Amino acid sequence: MTYIVNDKCIKCKYTDCVEVCPVDCFYEGANMLVIKPDECIDCGVCEPECPVDAILPDTLLKDPNDKAYWIEFNKKYAEQWPNIVRRKPALDDADSWKTVPDKMKHFDENPGS
Numbered sequence: 001m002t003y004i005v006n007d008k009c010i011k012c013k014y015t016d017c018v019e020v021c022p023v024d025c026f027y028e029g030a031n032m033l034v035i036k037p038d039e040c041i042d043c044g045v046c047e048p049e050c051p052v053d054a055i056l057p058d059t060l061l062k063d064p065n066d067k068a069y070w071i072e073f074n075k076k077y078a079e080q081w082p083n084i085v086r087r088k089p090a091l092d093d094a095d096s097w098k099t100v101p102d103k104m105k106h107f108d109e110n111p112g113s
């Protein structure tokens with residue numbers, strides 16, 4: 001198993017998760033983070049830290065297509081984006097994006113650092 005970051009992180013990027021990860025397996029894009037599945041040790045400490053509940057264990061994704069999609073999404077971008085190991089300020093307007101649905105429309109692939 002692994003933990004994954006989903007689209008709720010988009011346009012928020014609070015980075016509270018980064019500070020607690022014992023193996024530094026978060027990677028940073030322009031408007032969201034992902035977890036590298038091969039590095040995550042499934043400790044679970046990041047999950048409650050996220051203010052928008054964007055982190056969850058893949059075991060909670062019951063739809064096999066949904067599960068495969070998010071694992072592959074995290075794996076793909078973790079290989080392209082830089083590692084992030086320190087908390088930083090959330091994105092501008094993060095609070096106003098907290099409850100926006102269907103955030104994949106606002107996904108930006110470009111690294112943000």
Ligand code: SF4
Nearest residue numbers: 021040041043044046
């Ligand atoms: Fe890091 Fe643990 Fe979260 Fe995996 S579950 S990303 S190892 S804090």
Ligand code: F3S
Nearest residue numbers: 009014015016017050
């Ligand atoms: Fe994103 Fe939540 Fe971390 S908004 S950066 S997954 S704390």
